[in-house]
Amino acid sequence: MGDHRRKTISVTLFLAMTLISLTNGDINSIQLNDDVLGLIVFKSDLHNPSSHLASWNEDDASPCSWSYVKCNPKTSRVTDLSLSGLGLTGKIGRGIQKLQHLKTLSLSNNNFTGTIMSLSNNNNLQKLDLSHNNLSGTIPSSLGSIKYLDLTGNSFSGTLSNDLFTNCSSLTYLSLSHNRFEGELPSTLSRCSVLNTLNLSSNRFSGNPSFVSVLWKLERLRTLDLSFNALSGTLPLGILSLHSLKVLQLQGNRFSGPLPSDIGLCPHLNTVDLSFNRFYGEVPTTLQRLKSLNHLDLSKNFLSSGFPVWIGDMTGLVHLDVSRNELTGALPSSVGTLRSLKVIILSENKLSGEIPESLESCKELVSVQLKGNGFAGSIPDGLFTLGLQEIDFSGNGLTGSIPRGSSRLFESLVTLDLSCNSLTGNIPGEVGLFSNLRYLNLSWNKFNTRVPPEIEFLQNLTVLDLRNNELIGSVPGDICESQSLQILQLDGNSLTGSIPEGIGNCSSLKLLSLSHNKLTGPIPKSLSNLQDLKILNLEANKLSGEIPKELGGLHNLLLVNISFNRLIGRLPNGGVFQRLDQSALQGNLGICSPLLRGPCRMNVSKPIVIDPNSYGNRNNNEGRHGNRTSNGSSKYHNGMFLSVSVVVAISAAILIFLGVIIVTLLNASVRRKLAFVDNALESIFSGSSRSGRSLVAGKLVMLNSRTSRSSSSSQEFARNPESHLNKASRIGEGVFGTVYKAPLGEQGSNLAVKKLVMSPIIENLEDFDREVRILAKAKHPNLVLIKGYYWTPETQLLVSEYIPNGNLQSKLHGREPLTPPLSWDARYRIILGTAKGLAYLHHTCRPTTIHFNLKPSNILLDEKYNPKISDFGLSRLVTQDGNTMNNNRFQNALGYMAPELECQNLRVNEKCDVYGFGVLILELVTGRRPVEYGEDSFVILSDHVRVMLEQGNVLECIDPAMEDDYSEDEVLPVVKLALVCTSQIPSNRPTMAEIVQILQVITSPVPHRMLDSF
Known part of the structure; x- marks a missing residue:
């Protein structure tokens, strides 16, 4: 009713003004009424929650005394209306048209909506500030002789008309x-x-x-x-x-x-x-x-080229950022002449040499970022005497120890990142004096000391990362004394002892990772106090006992990994523990889970010890009531009962103790001999005729199939395979070979046959047979099953299951006009299924397999659009070393190759697949190729999406073919996950097991998203 009433008043007053303008009255009176009535009509279209416009009264003869209104003292006409920041909502109505002498109109920082077409006739307007509202539509083709126009922070759209600037000589x-x-x-x-x-x-x-x-x-x-x-x-x-x-x-x-x-x-x-x-x-x-x-x-x-040696001539520089380029050479000592310099960012270039000591002369420095270069030598001591707030020397080749800080640095430093270097020695105890330090990262160095107990004095510390050093001793019990710590990572050290109960005092902790240490004892119940905890990683320690059931009450917990410990018993009820997969639980003594094949071990409660006197007394009392006739017989019976109980209890304890020892020894033995068992199995399956199987050239060998090896189709194919591998049967081609369709399956069904490119490995039948049988052992719903092979010195074929629905490449970029686009549900199913397949290859498959050639053409889709990854492990089959990609022929597809692989002969690992998977996510979400070329430029998809996210416009990247068939609550976390996966630094990328858990969480009704918290 309020909006309707305001509209009625607006129309009535506007008509009244029109009638007044048609009457013959005193002209000055009419002009005054124009301004009064114009402002009243303007006010009637607004919502004024704080009553800032209470002084605007339609009964006044002039508006010149009203708040926020200024008039020309000679003509008493309104010339200035400034309503900035008053919290007004509504539209800029027609009443403003009556203010024909208005020169300045400022409505910034309100919530005005609608268009500004009503301003097109104000020819005297010189300054118009409508910034930071919610106005939309287009700009009028003419705004008169305006001098100042600010439309910042609205929702205007469309193109700019040429007429808009036809008369802009005063602008x-x-x-x-x-x-x-x-x-x-x-x-x-x-x-x-x-x-x-x-x-x-x-x-x-x-x-x-x-x-x-x-x-x-x-x-x-x-x-x-x-x-x-x-x-x-x-x-x-x-x-x-x-x-x-x-x-x-x-x-x-x-x-x-x-x-x-x-x-x-x-x-x-x-x-x-x-x-x-x-x-x-x-x-x-x-x-x-x-x-x-x-x-x-x-x-x-x-x-590119060398870092400019003349940089010292730019003496006025305060902020210098040339990061993420390809600059080479040393940082010149002339940088020390930049006495006004406060920020210097040279990260992610190819700079080398030592950090010049002359940098100490820049006394005004507050931030020095040299991350991801090739700097060597020690850190100049003088830098730690400056009032720096941020030091980031990570990802270099620095050696030596950490310089001791000064009192000035103790008060100023907020961020210290020296990770991924070769620093040695102790972590100085002075680290506890950095009163404002919030971020401390010393990971991936060679510190061989204890965790400094002085860390407890860092009252503002939120991130502590000491991963992958040579730290010894125990986890300090009072490490969370400040209660501000949110991320604690101590992985990959040699820490011993138990997890302290005091860690439950880390009330703000969101990530706790203590994996790959030598921690013993139980998981403390105090962890249940960490209600903000999202990630818990205790993998690869010697923790024992049962998992505290209280951990099931951690409702914000999203990721847990307790694999390869000595834990037993049931998983806690509730929370993330009901969604854990095998990779998060494997390698324990006896966790009770349907995902694990091992035994389920439970702690046996202590035997009940019954006081014989209580029984004797009771029986004596009963005897007095006629139920017993002899105290002696009662004592005899009681004694027999205790003897049997003691014997049973002792026997059970001995059996349990022996069982734990045996299982522990077996578990350790299995770990030590895992590679030996794999090699032995491979030898058994790929041995010579002495094992009962001879390898014959020119023979079609079927592995995962019940099809008779001597069937007519197999015999015909073996006699002349080239006749089946023709242009009509070709269905695909890639870097590893050409794929054909052939009727070699059961009852003549089709299988896929890949004719491999020649390589030194496949020139040897025994090596080829062994490698194929390893690949054939990989069985997962999201992997293409290897069925067999055919080998001659001239031709090598790999036989696998045939997926008739084509690949993801054709569905994304080769879609027929009448074919509907992939829905968001289908795309998400493809993302999750691909992640599960890669997680199997990385964490479950033995030996661990790296795909290295992940791209849409290698993601096949079944009838229900469930993905099946093909070409996995082929880098092992056609290269000398599957973990070293020194041949450009077999490098990953353009846009999918991880940046660290630009180094020649670099050994690849699982993080290379994670990078390619992140690009694959972006390609699915945006519908765009990973690299797109224009006439004079090209766009890298991951960089483009990252920029759009920083601008807050990431939703504009979503494939328009999906229209509105998606949920922002699902798409946004998926995009953020993709950007984390495509991080330039491999250690910042999650594992595929973690990715699977994150993806499963995204579609679950969890109120807080992990990716929004980190």
Whole structure:
């Protein structure tokens, strides 16, 4: 009723104004009423929760005394209406049209909705600020002779009309940032000759940069911000004409080619940000002329050559970021002349040499980030005397020990990351003096000391990562004294003793990982106090006893791994424990779970000891009532009972004790001899004729099939296989060979036959037979089953089951126009099934198998769109070493290869598959290829999605073919998981077992999402 009443008042007042304008009265009175009634009509369209407009009264003759209204003192006409930040909602109604002398209208930081078409007739308007509302629609083709226009942070869309800038000779400030404008910029923008600020950032403007040459004509321009659009192509020369330019921001686009050589010839530049583009080549030497430049960001491009030695000439630099490029060489000592420098970020380049000691001269430094380079030598002691807030030297080759800090550093340091180096010695006890330290990562080094007990004094510490060192001793019992710790990782050390009960005091803990140590004793019940805990990893220790049932009450717990310990008994009821898979439980003495084949062991309760006197007394009393006639007979019976109980209890205890010892020894023996057993089994199955099976060239060998090996179809195929492998039967082709369809199955059903490329391994029949039989042992619902093989010196064939529904590549990128697109449910099923198949290869299959060639064409789909992974393990079959990919012929598909594999002869591991799986997720969610090429540029899908996520526009990446057939609560966590999987640092990627658990959690009704918490 309120909205209806306001609309009625609005219409009535508007009609009243129209009638007044048609009457013959005093003209000044009419003008005053226009402003009063116009503002009242405007107010009637608004919701004013805090009554800021209470002074606006329709009975007043003039609005000049009203709040937030200013008038011309000579004419008493309204010239300024400023309602910024008042929490108003509603629409900009027709009443504003009556304010014909209005020059300034500021409605920023409210919640206005609707369009702004009602402002198109205000010809005297000079300043219009509608920023940070929820306005939508398009901009009127004409806004008069406006000088200042700010529409930042709304939902305007569409293209910009050429007419919009036809009469812009007075426009000095224009900001359309953070909207949804698209298309190319109008050429008439060059007519805005006095424009000094142009901000079009965070929209969807596209096209090549030919318009930039138009912008170069705006000689009075001081700020140019075109960041985070979809602009592409190379930047033309001509920036030199912008003599007044101070701020140039082009980051987050698709610009490519070399940087303009004249970019350093604008003498007044103080901010240059060209990050998140595709620029390549050298850093222009003209930049050294920019003495006033204080902010330079060239990160996330493809800039190469040596680090500029003239960097010391840019004495005004405060912020320098050239991270994620391909810069080489040493960091020059001239960097020490940058006395105003506060932030230096050189991460993820190819820099080498030692960290120059001259960097200590930059006394204003607060952040030094050198992550992911090839720096060697020790850390300069002088750096730890500065007031640094962030130190990130991770992923280098630094040696020596951690320098002792100064009192200045103790007060300032917030982040210290020295992980992935070769640092040695002790972790200094002074670490406890960093009063503001929140993030401490010393993982993947060679520290051979105890966990410093002084860590308990770090009252603000939220992340402690000491993984994969040589730490000894026990886990400090008071490590969570501060109660602020959220992530604790001590994996891969030599810690002993039990998990302290005091760890239950870590009330804020979300991740606890103590795997691959030598911890003993039970899992403490105090862990049930960690109600925020999401990940618990206790894998590969010597923990014993039963899992405390209280852990079932941890409702936020999402991932648990307790494999390879000595645990027994039932799993806790409730929570994540009912969803654990085999990989999280295997390798224990006797956990009771239908997923495990081993024995189920339970703790036997202590035998009940009965007081003989109590029985004797009771029987004596009963005797007095006539139930017993002799105290002696009662004592005799009581004595016999105790003897039998004692014997049974002692016998049971001895049997249990012996059983535990035997099972423990067997378990240890099995672990030590696992490789020996695998080799023995392979020898049995691939032995010579001495084992009862001879290997014959030119024979079709069927393994996982009941089809007779001497059937007519098999015999015919063996006699002349090439006749079946023709163009008509070809169904696919890849780097490992060509795939054909042949009727070799039961009752003439089809099987898939891959004709392999030649390699040294398959030239030997015994080696080939052994490797195929290893692959054939991999049996999982999401893996293509290997059926057999055929071998001659000239031809080697691999026979597998035939999947008639084709592969994922054809469903995503080769779909016929009339074929419906994959639904979100189908895509999610493909993602989860593929993850389960890879998890089986990584964690359950023996020997562990790395796919290394994951891509959509190797994901086959059955009739219900359940995925089946093909070509797994073929890198072992056709290369000399399946774990070393030094032949470009067998490298992973474009866009799927993990970045660390750019190093030659690098041994691959499971994290390479995780990277490819992350790209596969993004391809399924977006419907786009992992790398897309344009005329002058290319787009890497993972980088594009990551940028869109940072901008808050990731939903725009979702495949439009799905329309609205998906849930944002499922898609967003899946996209975030994909970006974690495609991390540049392998150790940051989860395992496939963890990925399976995360995917299963995403569709479960868990209120908090793990990926939103980390």
